[in-house]
Amino acid sequence: MMGKIVWNKAFSVESKYLDKQHKQLIEIVNSFNQALDGGERATMAFEVLNRLVRYAEQHFRDEEKILQMVQYPADQFQAHVREHEKLTEDIYRHCENWSSVGEESLPGIGQFLKDWLVNHILNTDMQYCKYTRNFDDSFMSVT
Ligand SMILES: [Fe+2]
Numbered sequence: 001m002m003g004k005i006v007w008n009k010a011f012s013v014e015s016k017y018l019d020k021q022h023k024q025l026i027e028i029v030n031s032f033n034q035a036l037d038g039g040e041r042a043t044m045a046f047e048v049l050n051r052l053v054r055y056a057e058q059h060f061r062d063e064e065k066i067l068q069m070v071q072y073p074a075d076q077f078q079a080h081v082r083e084h085e086k087l088t089e090d091i092y093r094h095c096e097n098w099s100s101v102g103e104e105s106l107p108g109i110g111q112f113l114k115d116w117l118v119n120h121i122l123n124t125d126m127q128y129c130k131y132t133r134n135f136d137d138s139f140m141s142v143t
Contacts, residue, residue: 002033002110011121014129017137018066021059022121028052029117033110042103052113053091060084062140063125070131083124087116 005026012019028051035044064084067077094109 004030013125015132017140029113070135
C-alpha cells in the first residue's frame with residue numbers, strides 16, 4: 001500500500017486554475033495506486049491510467065497556454081514543455097513494459113507517477129509562480 005499524495009499549500013503555484021488541475025492530477029495518481037490494492041487491479045489501473053493520460057494532456061496544454069500569456073521566458077518555457085513531453089513518453093514506455101512484463105510492473109508505474117508529479121509541481125511548476133501570481137485566470141473554466 002503506497003501513501004497518498006496530499007495537496008497542501010506547499011503545492012500552490014498561485015494560480016487558482018492550475019492548482020485545481022494539479023489537485024485533480026493528484027487525485028488520479030492516488031486512484032491509480034489505490035486501484036493496485038483492489039481485486040480487479042489490472043482493469044482498474046488501465047482505466048485510471050487512460051484517464052490520467054487524457055487529463056494530463058489537457059492540463060499541459062492549458063498550463064503552456066497560460067505560461068505563454070504571462071510571457072514566461074522562452075528558455076524556461078522550452079525546458080518546461082520538454083518535461084511534459086518526457087512524461088508522456090515515459091508513460092507509454094511504462095505501458096509497453098506492463099504489456100510485456102505483466103502486473104508486477106504496476107507498483108513501479110504507480111511509484112513513478114507519484115514521484116514525477118510531486119517533483120514536477122514542487123520544482124518545475126513552482127518556478128513560474130512569480131509570473132502567474134498576478135495573472136487573472138478566472139476566464140478559464142476548470143474541467
Ligand atoms: Fe508543468
